[in-house]
Amino acid sequence: MSTRDADAYSEFRRDLHRHPEPAWCEFYTTARIVEALRERDIDEIHVGRDALADGERMNVPDEETLAEWLSKAREAGGDPDVLDDVAGGYTGCVAVIERGEGPVVGLRVDIDALPILEADDDEHVPVSEGFRSENEGYMHACGHDAHATIGLGTIDAVLDSDFEGTLKVFFQPSEEQVSGGKPMAESGHLDDVEYLYAVHIGLDHPSGEVVCGVDGFLAVRHFLAAFDGESAHAGARPEQGRNTVQAMAAAVQNLYAIPRHSEGPTRVNAGLVGGGTATNIIPEESFVEGEVRGATTELAEYMAEKADRVLQSAADMHDVSVEVTTKGEAPSATSDEALASIVGEVARENPGITSIVDSDDLGGSEDATYLMQHVQDRGGFACYVGVGTDHPGGHHTGTFDVVEDDIELGITVLADAIERVSATRP
Numbered sequence: 001m002s003t004r005d006a007d008a009y010s011e012f013r014r015d016l017h018r019h020p021e022p023a024w025c026e027f028y029t030t031a032r033i034v035e036a037l038r039e040r041d042i043d044e045i046h047v048g049r050d051a052l053a054d055g056e057r058m059n060v061p062d063e064e065t066l067a068e069w070l071s072k073a074r075e076a077g078g079d080p081d082v083l084d085d086v087a088g089g090y091t092g093c094v095a096v097i098e099r100g101e102g103p104v105v106g107l108r109v110d111i112d113a114l115p116i117l118e119a120d121d122d123e124h125v126p127v128s129e130g131f132r133s134e135n136e137g138y139m140h141a142c143g144h145d146a147h148a149t150i151g152l153g154t155i156d157a158v159l160d161s162d163f164e165g166t167l168k169v170f171f172q173p174s175e176e177q178v179s180g181g182k183p184m185a186e187s188g189h190l191d192d193v194e195y196l197y198a199v200h201i202g203l204d205h206p207s208g209e210v211v212c213g214v215d216g217f218l219a220v221r222h223f224l225a226a227f228d229g230e231s232a233h234a235g236a237r238p239e240q241g242r243n244t245v246q247a248m249a250a251a252v253q254n255l256y257a258i259p260r261h262s263e264g265p266t267r268v269n270a271g272l273v274g275g276g277t278a279t280n281i282i283p284e285e286s287f288v289e290g291e292v293r294g295a296t297t298e299l300a301e302y303m304a305e306k307a308d309r310v311l312q313s314a315a316d317m318h319d320v321s322v323e324v325t326t327k328g329e330a331p332s333a334t335s336d337e338a339l340a341s342i343v344g345e346v347a348r349e350n351p352g353i354t355s356i357v358d359s360d361d362l363g364g365s366e367d368a369t370y371l372m373q374h375v376q377d378r379g380g381f382a383c384y385v386g387v388g389t390d391h392p393g394g395h396h397t398g399t400f401d402v403v404e405d406d407i408e409l410g411i412t413v414l415a416d417a418i419e420r421v422s423a424t425r426p
Contacts, residue, residue, distance in 0.1 A: 009152070009407055010404050013149040014129070016148055017131050018134050019072075019073075019134060020138045022115060024091055025069035026092070026113075031073060046094040047082060048092070051092050051187055059328050094169070097155065099164055104194050105422060106190065108170040109151035109169070111148045113135075117398055119393070125392075143395075144175070146389075148171060151171055153415075154411050154418065157412065157415030157416075158419065170184055172371075179329075180367060184371065191374075191378070195381050197339065197385055198371065199385045199387060201386075201410060203395075206389075207390045207406050210387060212340040214359070215360070215362070217362050218300070219330065220292070222290075223325065225288045226325075227285065227287065242284075244276075244318070245276055254313070258306045261303075263299060269291050293365060297332050330369050333376075346413060360386065385413070387406060389402045
Protein backbone atom coordinates (compact mmCIF):
# COMPACT_ATOMS: atom_id res chain seq x y z
CA MET A 1 0.00 0.00 0.00
CA SER A 2 1.14 3.57 -0.67
CA THR A 3 2.79 5.48 2.14
CA ARG A 4 0.70 8.54 1.32
CA ASP A 5 -1.73 9.66 3.97
CA ALA A 6 -5.36 8.62 3.60
CA ASP A 7 -6.34 12.22 4.33
CA ALA A 8 -4.62 13.27 1.09
CA TYR A 9 -6.85 10.94 -0.93
CA SER A 10 -9.93 12.19 0.92
CA GLU A 11 -8.94 15.79 0.18
CA PHE A 12 -8.35 15.01 -3.49
CA ARG A 13 -11.67 13.19 -3.87
CA ARG A 14 -13.57 15.94 -2.08
CA ASP A 15 -12.00 18.58 -4.30
CA LEU A 16 -13.27 16.72 -7.37
CA HIS A 17 -16.65 16.24 -5.71
CA ARG A 18 -16.98 19.99 -5.20
CA HIS A 19 -16.29 20.59 -8.89
CA PRO A 20 -18.37 18.03 -10.85
CA GLU A 21 -18.30 18.46 -14.62
CA PRO A 22 -20.32 16.70 -17.34
CA ALA A 23 -19.02 14.82 -20.38
CA TRP A 24 -16.32 16.59 -22.43
CA CYS A 25 -16.39 19.49 -19.94
CA GLU A 26 -14.16 17.85 -17.31
CA PHE A 27 -11.73 20.77 -17.52
CA TYR A 28 -11.03 21.38 -13.83
CA THR A 29 -11.09 17.64 -13.16
CA THR A 30 -8.44 16.94 -15.81
CA ALA A 31 -6.32 19.88 -14.67
CA ARG A 32 -6.49 18.72 -11.06
CA ILE A 33 -5.51 15.16 -12.01
CA VAL A 34 -2.59 16.38 -14.13
CA GLU A 35 -1.44 18.63 -11.30
CA ALA A 36 -1.40 15.63 -8.95
CA LEU A 37 0.40 13.45 -11.51
CA ARG A 38 3.13 16.06 -11.96
CA GLU A 39 3.86 15.80 -8.24
CA ARG A 40 4.76 12.15 -8.78
CA ASP A 41 7.50 10.23 -10.55
CA ILE A 42 5.53 9.75 -13.78
CA ASP A 43 7.42 9.05 -16.99
CA GLU A 44 4.79 10.33 -19.42
CA ILE A 45 1.56 12.31 -19.10
CA HIS A 46 -0.59 12.53 -22.22
CA VAL A 47 -3.25 15.22 -22.01
CA GLY A 48 -6.21 16.22 -24.14
CA ARG A 49 -5.72 15.68 -27.86
CA ASP A 50 -2.68 13.53 -27.11
CA ALA A 51 -4.88 11.13 -25.10
CA LEU A 52 -7.72 10.78 -27.61
CA ALA A 53 -8.10 9.44 -31.14
CA ASP A 54 -8.68 12.25 -33.59
CA GLY A 55 -12.25 12.50 -34.89
CA GLU A 56 -13.72 9.82 -32.61
CA ARG A 57 -15.40 11.96 -29.95
CA MET A 58 -19.20 11.78 -29.94
CA ASN A 59 -21.86 14.07 -28.50
CA VAL A 60 -19.51 16.96 -27.76
CA PRO A 61 -21.36 20.01 -26.36
CA ASP A 62 -21.67 23.20 -28.38
CA GLU A 63 -19.00 25.88 -28.20
CA GLU A 64 -21.01 28.07 -25.84
CA THR A 65 -21.41 25.24 -23.31
CA LEU A 66 -17.73 24.30 -23.56
CA ALA A 67 -16.70 27.93 -23.03
CA GLU A 68 -18.97 28.23 -19.99
CA TRP A 69 -17.47 25.17 -18.30
CA LEU A 70 -13.92 26.20 -19.22
CA SER A 71 -14.55 29.56 -17.56
CA LYS A 72 -15.83 27.79 -14.44
CA ALA A 73 -12.63 25.72 -14.36
CA ARG A 74 -10.47 28.84 -14.60
CA GLU A 75 -12.42 30.50 -11.80
CA ALA A 76 -12.00 27.37 -9.65
CA GLY A 77 -8.23 27.59 -10.01
CA GLY A 78 -7.45 24.99 -12.67
CA ASP A 79 -3.93 25.15 -14.08
CA PRO A 80 -4.07 27.60 -17.04
CA ASP A 81 -1.63 25.61 -19.18
CA VAL A 82 -3.58 22.37 -18.77
CA LEU A 83 -6.85 24.18 -19.41
CA ASP A 84 -5.41 25.51 -22.66
CA ASP A 85 -4.50 21.93 -23.65
CA VAL A 86 -8.01 20.60 -23.01
CA ALA A 87 -9.99 23.56 -24.37
CA GLY A 88 -12.58 22.54 -26.92
CA GLY A 89 -13.63 19.48 -24.95
CA TYR A 90 -10.42 17.43 -25.26
CA THR A 91 -10.54 16.23 -21.68
CA GLY A 92 -8.93 13.24 -19.96
CA CYS A 93 -5.35 12.06 -19.71
CA VAL A 94 -3.11 8.99 -19.69
CA ALA A 95 -0.32 8.47 -17.15
CA VAL A 96 2.56 6.13 -18.00
CA ILE A 97 5.03 4.58 -15.52
CA GLU A 98 7.94 2.57 -16.93
CA ARG A 99 9.75 0.26 -14.54
CA GLY A 100 11.99 -1.92 -16.66
CA GLU A 101 11.26 -5.16 -18.46
CA GLY A 102 7.86 -6.71 -17.87
CA PRO A 103 4.27 -6.69 -19.05
CA VAL A 104 2.30 -3.60 -20.00
CA VAL A 105 -0.63 -3.30 -17.60
CA GLY A 106 -3.46 -0.78 -17.85
CA LEU A 107 -6.03 0.63 -15.46
CA ARG A 108 -9.05 2.56 -16.66
CA VAL A 109 -10.98 4.99 -14.42
CA ASP A 110 -13.69 7.44 -15.50
CA ILE A 111 -13.92 11.08 -14.41
CA ASP A 112 -17.20 12.73 -15.52
CA ALA A 113 -20.23 13.72 -13.44
CA LEU A 114 -24.00 13.85 -13.97
CA PRO A 115 -26.64 16.57 -14.43
CA ILE A 116 -28.25 15.84 -11.05
CA LEU A 117 -29.09 18.26 -8.22
CA GLU A 118 -27.21 17.14 -5.12
CA ALA A 119 -29.08 16.74 -1.84
CA ASP A 120 -28.72 19.72 0.51
CA ASP A 121 -29.83 18.32 3.88
CA ASP A 122 -27.38 17.87 6.75
CA GLU A 123 -27.73 14.09 6.71
CA HIS A 124 -25.91 14.07 3.36
CA VAL A 125 -22.19 13.78 4.26
CA PRO A 126 -20.94 16.15 1.54
CA VAL A 127 -23.19 18.80 3.12
CA SER A 128 -22.22 18.15 6.73
CA GLU A 129 -18.51 17.87 5.82
CA GLY A 130 -18.52 20.89 3.51
CA PHE A 131 -17.79 19.40 0.08
CA ARG A 132 -21.19 19.50 -1.63
CA SER A 133 -21.17 20.34 -5.35
CA GLU A 134 -20.42 23.97 -6.13
CA ASN A 135 -21.73 23.50 -9.68
CA GLU A 136 -25.43 23.55 -8.86
CA GLY A 137 -27.42 21.00 -10.83
CA TYR A 138 -24.41 18.75 -11.37
CA MET A 139 -23.06 16.06 -9.10
CA HIS A 140 -20.72 13.11 -8.80
CA ALA A 141 -23.68 10.77 -8.35
CA CYS A 142 -21.94 7.62 -9.60
CA GLY A 143 -18.60 7.68 -7.79
CA HIS A 144 -16.33 8.88 -10.57
CA ASP A 145 -14.62 11.24 -8.13
CA ALA A 146 -13.72 8.12 -6.15
CA HIS A 147 -12.61 6.33 -9.32
CA ALA A 148 -10.18 9.11 -10.24
CA THR A 149 -8.83 8.97 -6.69
CA ILE A 150 -8.42 5.19 -6.94
CA GLY A 151 -6.46 5.72 -10.15
CA LEU A 152 -4.14 8.21 -8.47
CA GLY A 153 -3.74 6.05 -5.37
CA THR A 154 -3.00 2.96 -7.44
CA ILE A 155 -0.19 4.87 -9.13
CA ASP A 156 1.25 5.73 -5.69
CA ALA A 157 1.01 2.15 -4.50
CA VAL A 158 2.63 0.76 -7.64
CA LEU A 159 5.43 3.32 -7.39
CA ASP A 160 6.04 2.10 -3.84
CA SER A 161 6.01 -1.57 -4.89
CA ASP A 162 8.31 -4.04 -6.64
CA PHE A 163 6.32 -3.74 -9.87
CA GLU A 164 8.33 -4.46 -13.00
CA GLY A 165 6.98 -3.48 -16.38
CA THR A 166 4.86 -0.58 -17.62
CA LEU A 167 1.70 0.76 -16.03
CA LYS A 168 -0.72 2.97 -17.96
CA VAL A 169 -3.62 4.63 -16.15
CA PHE A 170 -6.40 5.96 -18.37
CA PHE A 171 -8.40 8.81 -16.82
CA GLN A 172 -11.32 8.63 -19.24
CA PRO A 173 -13.89 11.36 -19.92
CA SER A 174 -17.54 11.04 -20.94
CA GLU A 175 -18.48 7.63 -19.61
CA GLU A 176 -21.99 8.70 -18.66
CA GLN A 177 -22.74 9.41 -22.32
CA VAL A 178 -20.84 6.26 -23.41
CA SER A 179 -18.88 8.46 -25.79
CA GLY A 180 -15.41 8.67 -24.23
CA GLY A 181 -14.32 5.04 -24.30
CA LYS A 182 -13.91 4.73 -28.05
CA PRO A 183 -11.65 7.77 -28.60
CA MET A 184 -9.45 6.72 -25.70
CA ALA A 185 -9.36 3.06 -26.81
CA GLU A 186 -8.32 4.06 -30.32
CA SER A 187 -5.77 6.68 -29.22
CA GLY A 188 -2.86 4.28 -29.73
CA HIS A 189 -1.94 4.28 -26.03
CA LEU A 190 -3.80 1.02 -25.52
CA ASP A 191 -2.26 -0.86 -28.43
CA ASP A 192 0.56 -2.45 -26.41
CA VAL A 193 -1.45 -3.09 -23.22
CA GLU A 194 -1.46 -6.81 -22.44
CA TYR A 195 -3.55 -6.72 -19.26
CA LEU A 196 -6.27 -4.22 -18.43
CA TYR A 197 -8.28 -3.61 -15.28
CA ALA A 198 -11.26 -1.26 -14.97
CA VAL A 199 -13.03 -0.44 -11.72
CA HIS A 200 -16.33 0.79 -10.34
CA ILE A 201 -17.26 1.55 -6.77
CA GLY A 202 -20.63 0.59 -5.29
CA LEU A 203 -22.86 -1.20 -7.79
CA ASP A 204 -25.13 -2.12 -4.84
CA HIS A 205 -22.38 -4.16 -3.18
CA PRO A 206 -21.65 -3.33 0.48
CA SER A 207 -18.44 -2.04 1.99
CA GLY A 208 -15.87 -4.79 2.39
CA GLU A 209 -17.10 -6.73 -0.64
CA VAL A 210 -15.15 -7.10 -3.87
CA VAL A 211 -16.48 -8.39 -7.18
CA CYS A 212 -13.52 -9.99 -8.95
CA GLY A 213 -14.93 -9.84 -12.46
CA VAL A 214 -18.06 -7.93 -13.48
CA ASP A 215 -19.90 -9.25 -16.55
CA GLY A 216 -23.32 -8.76 -18.10
CA PHE A 217 -22.51 -5.49 -19.85
CA LEU A 218 -25.34 -4.56 -22.19
CA ALA A 219 -24.14 -3.19 -25.52
CA VAL A 220 -25.77 0.19 -26.06
CA ARG A 221 -26.45 2.90 -28.63
CA HIS A 222 -27.78 6.35 -27.75
CA PHE A 223 -29.55 8.09 -30.63
CA LEU A 224 -31.17 11.41 -31.47
CA ALA A 225 -33.94 11.45 -34.09
CA ALA A 226 -34.72 14.99 -35.28
CA PHE A 227 -37.95 15.31 -37.29
CA ASP A 228 -38.39 18.25 -39.68
CA GLY A 229 -41.73 19.20 -41.23
CA GLU A 230 -43.66 22.35 -42.07
CA SER A 231 -45.58 24.70 -39.81
CA ALA A 232 -49.06 26.03 -40.50
CA HIS A 233 -51.96 27.62 -38.64
CA ALA A 234 -53.63 24.79 -36.74
CA GLY A 235 -57.09 26.36 -37.04
CA ALA A 236 -57.15 28.11 -40.42
CA ARG A 237 -54.87 25.94 -42.59
CA PRO A 238 -54.06 22.63 -40.85
CA GLU A 239 -53.86 20.77 -44.16
CA GLN A 240 -50.89 22.93 -45.20
CA GLY A 241 -48.71 21.69 -42.36
CA ARG A 242 -46.57 18.60 -42.05
CA ASN A 243 -46.85 17.60 -38.40
CA THR A 244 -43.67 16.31 -36.76
CA VAL A 245 -45.36 15.59 -33.43
CA GLN A 246 -47.53 13.00 -35.17
CA ALA A 247 -44.38 11.37 -36.53
CA MET A 248 -42.66 11.57 -33.14
CA ALA A 249 -45.67 10.00 -31.38
CA ALA A 250 -45.88 7.18 -33.92
CA ALA A 251 -42.15 6.57 -33.56
CA VAL A 252 -42.32 6.35 -29.76
CA GLN A 253 -45.21 3.89 -29.87
CA ASN A 254 -43.55 1.68 -32.45
CA LEU A 255 -40.11 1.74 -30.81
CA TYR A 256 -41.62 -0.10 -27.87
CA ALA A 257 -43.19 -2.58 -30.30
CA ILE A 258 -39.84 -3.80 -31.66
CA PRO A 259 -39.88 -7.61 -31.30
CA ARG A 260 -37.56 -8.93 -28.62
CA HIS A 261 -34.93 -11.47 -29.63
CA SER A 262 -34.75 -15.16 -28.72
CA GLU A 263 -30.97 -15.08 -28.25
CA GLY A 264 -30.94 -12.75 -25.26
CA PRO A 265 -32.27 -9.66 -23.47
CA THR A 266 -32.86 -6.44 -25.43
CA ARG A 267 -33.95 -3.00 -24.31
CA VAL A 268 -35.38 0.19 -25.84
CA ASN A 269 -36.26 3.49 -24.24
CA ALA A 270 -37.46 6.86 -25.55
CA GLY A 271 -36.03 8.89 -22.70
CA LEU A 272 -36.53 12.42 -24.01
CA VAL A 273 -39.22 13.55 -26.44
CA GLY A 274 -40.50 16.95 -27.45
CA GLY A 275 -41.58 19.33 -30.15
CA GLY A 276 -43.77 22.21 -31.14
CA THR A 277 -43.94 25.85 -30.11
CA ALA A 278 -47.60 26.72 -29.47
CA THR A 279 -51.04 25.12 -29.36
CA ASN A 280 -52.17 26.84 -32.56
CA ILE A 281 -49.14 25.98 -34.70
CA ILE A 282 -48.59 22.71 -36.55
CA PRO A 283 -45.25 21.53 -35.08
CA GLU A 284 -42.42 21.96 -37.57
CA GLU A 285 -39.71 20.31 -35.44
CA SER A 286 -39.82 17.43 -32.98
CA PHE A 287 -37.33 14.96 -31.56
CA VAL A 288 -36.88 11.64 -29.85
CA GLU A 289 -33.73 10.98 -27.84
CA GLY A 290 -33.44 7.38 -26.75
CA GLU A 291 -31.38 4.25 -26.53
CA VAL A 292 -31.31 0.61 -27.49
CA ARG A 293 -29.40 -2.12 -25.70
CA GLY A 294 -28.65 -5.79 -26.07
CA ALA A 295 -26.97 -8.54 -24.08
CA THR A 296 -24.45 -8.81 -26.91
CA THR A 297 -23.13 -6.34 -29.45
CA GLU A 298 -25.05 -8.25 -32.14
CA LEU A 299 -28.33 -7.95 -30.25
CA ALA A 300 -27.80 -4.21 -29.77
CA GLU A 301 -27.14 -3.89 -33.50
CA TYR A 302 -30.39 -5.78 -34.17
CA MET A 303 -32.26 -3.29 -31.97
CA ALA A 304 -30.53 -0.32 -33.59
CA GLU A 305 -31.44 -1.50 -37.09
CA LYS A 306 -35.08 -1.96 -36.08
CA ALA A 307 -35.15 1.41 -34.33
CA ASP A 308 -33.79 3.19 -37.40
CA ARG A 309 -36.48 1.56 -39.52
CA VAL A 310 -39.22 2.59 -37.08
CA LEU A 311 -38.01 6.19 -37.01
CA GLN A 312 -37.81 6.44 -40.80
CA SER A 313 -41.18 4.78 -41.27
CA ALA A 314 -42.83 7.19 -38.81
CA ALA A 315 -41.37 10.11 -40.76
CA ASP A 316 -42.55 8.70 -44.10
CA MET A 317 -46.04 8.04 -42.72
CA HIS A 318 -46.53 11.70 -41.85
CA ASP A 319 -44.64 13.21 -44.79
CA VAL A 320 -41.78 14.68 -42.76
CA SER A 321 -38.04 14.05 -42.79
CA VAL A 322 -35.92 12.61 -40.02
CA GLU A 323 -32.20 12.70 -39.27
CA VAL A 324 -30.91 10.03 -36.90
CA THR A 325 -27.52 10.51 -35.26
CA THR A 326 -25.61 8.33 -32.82
CA LYS A 327 -24.78 10.23 -29.61
CA GLY A 328 -22.88 7.43 -27.88
CA GLU A 329 -22.36 3.70 -28.03
CA ALA A 330 -20.46 0.83 -26.46
CA PRO A 331 -20.09 -2.90 -27.12
CA SER A 332 -20.62 -5.73 -24.69
CA ALA A 333 -17.65 -7.34 -22.94
CA THR A 334 -16.72 -10.19 -20.62
CA SER A 335 -14.11 -10.19 -17.86
CA ASP A 336 -11.31 -12.70 -18.35
CA GLU A 337 -11.15 -15.29 -15.60
CA ALA A 338 -7.34 -15.18 -15.57
CA LEU A 339 -7.35 -11.60 -14.29
CA ALA A 340 -10.45 -11.97 -12.13
CA SER A 341 -8.84 -14.88 -10.29
CA ILE A 342 -5.85 -12.69 -9.43
CA VAL A 343 -8.22 -10.13 -7.89
CA GLY A 344 -9.70 -12.97 -5.84
CA GLU A 345 -6.24 -14.08 -4.70
CA VAL A 346 -5.12 -10.67 -3.47
CA ALA A 347 -8.54 -9.94 -1.97
CA ARG A 348 -8.36 -13.06 0.17
CA GLU A 349 -5.07 -11.81 1.58
CA ASN A 350 -6.58 -8.46 2.57
CA PRO A 351 -8.07 -8.39 6.09
CA GLY A 352 -10.25 -5.41 5.20
CA ILE A 353 -12.25 -7.48 2.74
CA THR A 354 -15.11 -9.41 4.30
CA SER A 355 -16.79 -10.84 1.20
CA ILE A 356 -15.58 -11.91 -2.24
CA VAL A 357 -17.90 -12.38 -5.22
CA ASP A 358 -16.31 -14.13 -8.18
CA SER A 359 -18.58 -12.53 -10.80
CA ASP A 360 -21.74 -10.48 -11.10
CA ASP A 361 -23.85 -8.99 -13.90
CA LEU A 362 -23.76 -5.23 -14.24
CA GLY A 363 -27.27 -5.05 -15.70
CA GLY A 364 -26.38 -1.85 -17.53
CA SER A 365 -23.86 -0.46 -19.97
CA GLU A 366 -20.34 0.93 -19.66
CA ASP A 367 -17.91 2.13 -22.31
CA ALA A 368 -14.92 0.64 -20.53
CA THR A 369 -15.98 -2.22 -22.77
CA TYR A 370 -14.34 -0.42 -25.71
CA LEU A 371 -10.99 -0.53 -23.91
CA MET A 372 -11.55 -4.11 -22.74
CA GLN A 373 -12.43 -5.28 -26.23
CA HIS A 374 -9.48 -3.41 -27.75
CA VAL A 375 -7.06 -5.30 -25.48
CA GLN A 376 -8.80 -8.64 -25.89
CA ASP A 377 -8.93 -8.35 -29.69
CA ARG A 378 -5.12 -8.13 -29.63
CA GLY A 379 -4.71 -11.27 -27.57
CA GLY A 380 -4.62 -9.58 -24.17
CA PHE A 381 -6.77 -9.93 -21.06
CA ALA A 382 -9.22 -7.53 -19.44
CA CYS A 383 -11.24 -7.48 -16.24
CA TYR A 384 -13.77 -5.12 -14.66
CA VAL A 385 -13.57 -5.01 -10.85
CA GLY A 386 -16.29 -3.96 -8.44
CA VAL A 387 -15.41 -2.40 -5.07
CA GLY A 388 -18.35 -2.32 -2.68
CA THR A 389 -19.39 0.70 -0.64
CA ASP A 390 -22.34 1.46 1.61
CA HIS A 391 -23.79 4.28 -0.48
CA PRO A 392 -26.81 5.86 1.24
CA GLY A 393 -28.60 6.62 -2.04
CA GLY A 394 -28.69 4.68 -5.27
CA HIS A 395 -26.44 5.46 -8.20
CA HIS A 396 -27.60 8.49 -10.20
CA THR A 397 -29.54 9.95 -7.28
CA GLY A 398 -29.02 13.20 -5.37
CA THR A 399 -28.14 11.36 -2.14
CA PHE A 400 -25.41 9.13 -3.56
CA ASP A 401 -22.12 9.09 -1.66
CA VAL A 402 -19.29 6.67 -0.92
CA VAL A 403 -17.53 5.50 2.23
CA GLU A 404 -14.08 7.00 1.78
CA ASP A 405 -12.31 4.10 3.53
CA ASP A 406 -13.45 1.94 0.61
CA ILE A 407 -11.39 4.08 -1.77
CA GLU A 408 -8.20 2.95 -0.05
CA LEU A 409 -9.47 -0.63 -0.11
CA GLY A 410 -9.92 -0.34 -3.87
CA ILE A 411 -6.45 1.14 -4.25
CA THR A 412 -4.89 -1.75 -2.35
CA VAL A 413 -6.74 -4.48 -4.26
CA LEU A 414 -5.97 -3.03 -7.68
CA ALA A 415 -2.35 -2.23 -6.90
CA ASP A 416 -1.79 -5.72 -5.47
CA ALA A 417 -3.45 -7.28 -8.51
CA ILE A 418 -1.35 -5.21 -10.90
CA GLU A 419 1.85 -6.09 -9.07
CA ARG A 420 0.95 -9.79 -9.13
CA VAL A 421 0.21 -9.62 -12.85
CA SER A 422 3.69 -8.19 -13.41
CA ALA A 423 5.20 -11.02 -11.41
CA THR A 424 3.20 -13.94 -12.84
CA ARG A 425 2.07 -12.85 -16.33
CA PRO A 426 -1.03 -15.14 -16.32
